[in-house]
Amino acid sequence: MGEEVNAAKDTLKRDGVWDLLGDAEKIYVTSGKKILEFEPATADREELLKRVTGRTGNLRAPALKRGDVFYIGYNDELYETLIKA
Numbered sequence: 001m002g003e004e005v006n007a008a009k010d011t012l013k014r015d016g017v018w019d020l021l022g023d024a025e026k027i028y029v030t031s032g033k034k035i036l037e038f039e040p041a042t043a044d045r046e047e048l049l050k051r052v053t054g055r056t057g058n059l060r061a062p063a064l065k066r067g068d069v070f071y072i073g074y075n076d077e078l079y080e081t082l083i084k085a
Helices: 014-021 045-052 076-084
Strands: 027-029 034-038 063-066 067-072
Touching: 027 045, 034 045, 034 076, 045 067
Parallel strands: 027 067
Antiparallel strands: 027 034, 063 067
């Protein structure tokens, strides 16, 4: 099992979020019922940060890292896919 961080106590703001996510292979972000896919190496940095941060500028929760892939936000379909993988 990996490291677990309490996002309520250890918040990440924009620059810290980019430092964490910038080297990821892929990032999946939920937006309502949609699942958006980003590749940080080619994605628009501002658009990506807008999608993965909340109103306060902190990284949205839940945030899960599996290998070099991040999953940000909650959506039943996304987490069902993770369970099956």
